[in-house]
Amino acid sequence: MFCCAGADDDVAASESKGAKFAKIEIKGWKVDPNPIGEGGFGAVHLCTEVKTGKRRACKAMRLPTAQDRDDFRHEVAVLKATGKHKNICHCIDVAEDARYGYLVMQSCTGGELFDRIAARNCSEKDAAMAIVDVLAALNHLHTKRIIHRDIKPENLLYKDKQPGSPLKLIDFGLAIQLQPGQRETEVCGTTSYMAPEVLRGSYSFECDIWSLGVICFFMLSGKLPFPGRSDEEKEARILRGSFSFSEEQWNSNLR
Template sequence: MCEALKNAYQLLEEIGRGRFGTIFRAFCPDSDEFVACKIIDKALLTDETDRACLEKEPKIMTLLAPHPNILRIFDVFEDEDSLTIVLELCQSVTLYDRIINRTVSEPEAASLIKQLLSALSHCHHLGVVHRDIKPENVLFDSRNNLKLADFGSAEWLSESGSMEGVVGTPYYVAPEVLLGRDYDEKVDIWSVGVILYIMLSGIPPFYGESATEIFEAVLRGNLRFPTRVFRSVSPAAKDLLRKMICRDASRRLSAEQALRHPWILSGGETNSMD
């Protein structure tokens, strides 16, 4: 372990484990705060792409700071064996844990989606596309504020305003990513739309028994609102969903536009478009 890290932080118990390393709860005597230390084992980075992503992540997070809905980064330590990113400590419960077995009321969903869109509006304004928006990457701090995390797949937009590369998670990935075309920050908005759909209905908009079947359903992009599960969902919420989960990225809302949608502005009040 890096000597400078040992001098600055007291490592406590393990709180998480990923593909490339371990996350520990730690204490910083200087600030009198508990933090999270993500220690990445460089020996596990056999792929150049993985190495590049992990080196890019702290740079992107530093660029994005500070924003109330983006996970804060405090420090980065590196030696021959490891890379350690010191991050804001959040609750162990993610958005995925909160929504996996229940539907969410429209006011609660609107509050969460507004915070997520606010984080993305900030990212997109600075030319950063997250590219892996999913409930598992949405955390909460001790005051229950939403925090967008895991910028390992994030990328800067090119000068032409686009990028390429197939990244993301099956249920949430936008069709233009799967088609291998150049795409832009609107891929994040598609993913947020999918999260909102799941929150309000308890089911994903595009389903399959395997990743391939899910991808095929995403590419068809046939957005439906089954009466059985959408009976009590407001027209305004469905209108926002149609405009976020829109196959034509040029017609899909931006984060800024979505934040100005009547359903978001009304806090999920069901009569917001009457």
């Protein structure tokens, strides 16, 4: 369900000294005031649906400017267009007040794909299962003419810690929905995973597939294919298509 409540009745947020979110009130939800994660956007809290007792995650996003509010509403619109898919962390409810926007999302407790790669805890089977999950999510998005534009391990969460747990795609802050035949020109995303056509300023859905290829390389080798000391160096390597396979590196990383 998508709803937008006013600050004076259904949604209110108040801050106190020493706490970023002293109280969050969203109609129909009981929100834990202690965040389980924080970032430049705001914070993530656990929440419970009053009617059913189901546990979810509430992403509280700061909206200090009119542009931030427009960006939040754009993300909501894209999430609504996305619909439900087993490999996408879908939005259950949304609200905003004078200072914050709130997204109530599915709760994924299995951790980021990035953490498993960093711990070198990925087998070829794990990589294959992950690629299948992300391809399924991207196929769903692309049939709806949506490009995610920030496919990376940090935006892929395991549903839970059980063996074989599916991956779910999160964070649609950069996602856009294209018109038929449209090519996007805005250069955005995370440099290490950006496709060359994004850097050149003319791209479409294929940029997400490139990013997934980078993730596959990362999972199997433990290294990114286009490293660099700066974004400029990484971009130059990407545009040249300059990468190498080290047999020793790949054999030592896989378990």
